[in-house]
Amino acid sequence: MVTNPIVSAFIVVAALAMFPRAGHAADSTPIERGSVVFQDECLQCHQIGAEPGGIQGPSLTGVVGRKMASVKGFAYSKVLMAKGQTWTKANLDVYLKDPSAFIPGSEMPVSIGDDRDRADLIAFLEATK
Numbered sequence: 632m633v634t635n636p637i638v639s640a641f642i643v644v645a646a647l648a649m650f651p652r653a654g655h656a657a658d659s660t661p662i663e664r665g666s667v668v669f670q671d672e673c674l675q676c677h678q679i680g681a682e683p684g685g686i687q688g689p690s691l692t693g694v695v696g697r698k699m700a701s702v703k704g705f706a707y708s709k710v711l712m713a714k715g716q717t718w719t720k721a722n723l724d725v726y727l728k729d730p731s732a733f734i735p736g737s738e739m740p741v742s743i744g745d746d747r748d749r750a751d752l753i754a755f756l757e758a759t760k
C-alpha cells in the first residue's frame with residue numbers, strides 16, 4: 632500500500648492520463664477507414680485516384696457530384712445510363728446499400744450494409760475529387 636501522498640497523487644494522475652487512450656488504439660479518420668473499405672470491397676473492379684484498380688467497373692475518381700454513367704469509354708448498363716441523375720452523397724448512400732433496389736438491373740454486384748462503413752466509404756470517395 633502506498634502511504635506517501637506525493638507518490639499516491641502521481642499514481643492517480645498517471646492512471647487518468649492513460650485512461651482516455653484505452654480502446655482507442657485504432658483511432659483513424661473516416662476517410663482513412665473508408666479507404667480500407669474501398670480496398671477490401673471496391674478496388675478489384677474500380678480504379679480511383681492514383682490507385683490502379685480493376686477495370687470491370689468505371690473509375691470512381693471524383694464520383695461525388697458526377698453525372699451517373701458518364702465515364703467515357705465505359706460500357707454501362709442501359710438501366711444506369713437511363714437513370715440520368717447525379718451521384719450525390721445521398722444517392723451513393725442508397726445505391727451502395729442496395730444497388731439493385733436503387734437501379735433495378737444495375738450490374739454493380741457489391742453492397743455495403745453497415746451504415747458506418749458506408750458513410751466512411753462515401754467520405755473517402757468524396758475526398759478523391
Ligand code: HEC
Pocket residue numbers: 669672673674675676677687688689691694698699700701702706707708709710711718723727736737738739740741742743752
Ligand atoms: C465485381 C466488380 C465490382 C465491384 C467489386 C464493385 N463494383 Fe461498382 N460497378 C461495377 C460495374 C460493372 C459497374 C457498372 C454498373 C452498370 O453499368 O450498371 C459499377 C458501377 C459503380 C458506380 C456507378 C459509377 C458511374 O460512373 O455511374 C458506383 C458509384 C460504384 N460502382 C461504386 C462501387 C463501390 C463504392 C464499390 C465498393 C463498395 C464497388 N462499386 C464495387 C463493378 C463493381
